Amino acid sequence: MWIISEEDARALVSVENAITEVEKAFAAMARGEARNYPVVREVVGYQDAVFGVKTGCDTRAPILGLKAGGYWPHNLAKSLTNHQSSTLLFDPETGRASALVSANYLTGVRTGAASAIATKYLSRPDSSVLGIIGTGAQSAYQLRATLAVRPIRKVYAWDPSPENLVTFGRTVAELGLEYAPQTERQAVAANADILITVTPSQQALVEKSWVRVGTHISAMGADTKGKQELDPALVASATLFVDEAQQAITIGECQHAYNAGLITDQSFRGSIGEVIAGLCDGRRTAQEITIFDGTGVALQDLVVAALAVRLAAERGLGSRVGY
Incomplete structure (x- = not known):
């Protein structure tokens, strides 16, 4: 199982990479090759936090997984960002967990990518x-x-x-x-x-x-x-x-x-x-x-996380653990 830290995610995935991957995911959704499952998003009742889970599968790739995380409004006082999230990828062939990817930076970059893709096609x-x-x-x-x-x-x-x-x-x-x-x-x-x-x-x-x-x-x-x-x-x-x-x-x-x-x-x-x-x-x-x-949508998170894992394997970054 791959473990990709926040530091490694930043080093691996560029804005341009993210735009390319998210654009392909949006097109796959339109063609019926990829699907986002219903979102779970709830008030935690502790630390004024909101927590959610987004899941989906891209059969074209194939990529299967989820991103879990949310908004902790008091984190800045703890020298942490208010938005915290992690992505868990699964092997589509067996269902076994295959990677855990820190997703704070990746959430930011995939959100920027989605907006830029809309700008590219609509402005x-x-x-x-x-x-x-x-x-x-x-x-x-x-x-x-x-x-x-x-x-x-x-x-x-x-x-x-x-x-x-x-x-x-x-x-x-x-x-x-x-x-x-x-x-x-x-x-x-x-x-x-x-x-x-x-x-x-x-x-x-x-x-x-x-x-x-x-x-x-x-x-x-x-x-x-x-x-x-x-x-x-x-x-x-x-x-x-x-x-x-x-x-x-x-x-x-x-x-x-x-x-x-x-x-x-x-x-x-x-x-x-x-x-x-x-x-x-x-x-x-x-x-x-x-x-x-x-x-x-979940597929934005999944494709950039999967890209981080692929590039980590190529460049010798990240960690691998057995389970």
Whole structure:
């Protein structure tokens, strides 16, 4: 059984690698070759934590496994990140556990990859201004992944924490980009060709009237009932794409517009996997406002974990233990 530490995972899987693997997984889902099983996500009742398990299988690869973890809001005081998770892979031939992979970094990089894939297929090709609502730990992954698919030259950003904006600004500067931190969310949305929302918010942060025609939005924060980043009227008026439709209407950004009756099951143009696989159109005109509701699916986690294991075997990293 392989054991891949957090340090080894960071050394093994690049943003570009993750984009390649997650894109293939989305397409496999669309073709019916891969499936995510129902998500378990519960309040723990201890340390104010939320714990979840996401599982799935890609018969194309084949890859079988689960990611378990969640959100521990008091971890920062313990010098730990609030999000903690691990991925367990199984041998699809026998069902035996084959690898345990630390997934904190991999969760960040696969989330950035999913957003970047949506940007690659749904944003205007000439998009060069990125707006980010929420500059916590995930924002650097989002920025680096977006740069892999679009020629970004300027970044607008907002966060309720001035310290987060300063920290994120250092990353922007290191990448040689122009940085425009904002005290108002409207300025970020109004100037963006590509807008990424990546917060734990439970109320709308972006209003419909703020968003220009032709904007692409990757809504990446909502992955639990109650979370929300976008005005439901904005969601209802845009062209909608999802990673998985059922998750989008139950735990994703679309839950609020759906529950209000503003959208239905037929409101989605398709999944991002269907766009990749050529089974549905992506953006049709330069004037469309497109939204990708990225709730996060198990197969994203499984394919990057499996990649880490493959590369560890090739490069002599990680550890092997018998059982």
